[in-house]
Amino acid sequence: QVQLVESGGGLVQPGGSLTLSCAASGFSVRFYVVGWFRQAPGREREAISALTISGQRTFYADSVKGRFTSSRDIDKNTVYLQMSSLKPEDTAVYYCAAGAAVEDHFAASEYDYWGQGTQVTVSS
Secondary structure, three states: OOEEEEEOOEEEOOOOOEEEEEEEEOOOHHHOEEEEEEEOOOOOOEEEEEEOOOOOOEEEOOOOOOOEEEEEEOOOOEEEEEEOOOOHHHOEEEEEEEEOOOOOOOOHHHOOEEOOOEEEEEOO
16 A cells, blocks of 8 residues: 655744654555645645655755755655754745656656645744
């Protein structure tokens, strides 16, 4: 059974850091593009990063570039999103997604599998 499970969300103060995990089962992240998306209340889902199949390149949205880093551990079949210098506007539900044939890395429609999401709240 194919599954993606996010974890690591929570409440953090502005300027703080948090690392999200996306554990995959039923397939290997080695052969999929894994993206991170987020959705804040009343706003559309936003693509924030995409890690290519080779693992050699990661695309980032301008809103998180320089603050967020995506990586993967193939042995653990897990992809991570390290977030630093967090801002209140980063508050959202964060989702990971995997796609086998992704051309537009920031297009949600091109991803095959989605996790259930994890809440990140940045507030003092």
